[in-house]
Each structure stands twice: as structure tokens, then as C-alpha cells.
Amino acid sequence: MKILICDDHTIIREGLRQILQQLPDVINIKDAESAKEVFVQLNSETFDIVLLDISLPDKNGLETLESIKAKYPSTKVLIVSMHPYEQYAIRALKLGASGYLRKDASSNELLLAIRKIADGGYIYIRVTC
DSSP states (O other), X not given: OEEEEEOSOHHHHHHHHHHHTTSTTOOEEEEESSHHHHHHHXXXXXXXXXXXXXXXXXXXXXXXXXXXXXXXXXXEEEEEESSOHHHHHHHHHHTXXXXXXXXXXXXXXXXXXXXXXXXXXXXXXOOOO
């Protein structure tokens, strides 16, 4: 499985990478800090799953999701965001996301979401503080 992480915070990208490396079938993890970098990566290689933040410095994550699905329809996208489920999850799923996960979810919830999405499923986990 090849995964692309897009978040504008380095520490989040590094943390997600460490968690995802626990999956035995992950062969490649790349990252991007902006929507522009996502498309540079997607234009150069194929990814199975993109982990995408909503708040990006150059383009809204939902707009980025819509563009990904238009240009790379077979690429699965998991939105990983600090924003409340009620605010964005339904919109993200309608735009083609395979799931929505809050950043306050556990690493086990992230791994579960990745496995389910990789198997063709859809997921959202509503985590409240």
C-alpha cells in the first residue's frame, strides 16, 4: 500500500508516518505540506490512499479532495482534521472521501480506518473531547 500524507504541520506528518509504519502492507509513505505538493506527488506516482487535512496553506482541503477525485478517481482519501465531525464530515463524504477521522482519534482508530478504506470500505469516527 502506498500512502500520501498531506498536512501543513511537520509534527503531524511525522506522527502519522510513525503510526502508519506499523502496518505490514505499507510499502511507501510520502508527504506533502500543501495542495500544490499533493498534485506534484500524485502526478509523479500512484497512491492508494491520501490522508488529507482540511486546513492547508494554499487551498481548502475539501476543494483539494474534489480535485483529487476528479483527476484520480481511484485514489482513496481519508480526511484527518481537527474540525468537528458535524462541520465537515458529511460534505467530505459527499465529495468522495472514503472517511473522516478527527485528529484526536487514537492511533488504533487510524490504523482501523486505513485498513477498512484499503479494503474498499468507508469510515468516519466521531470522537468528542
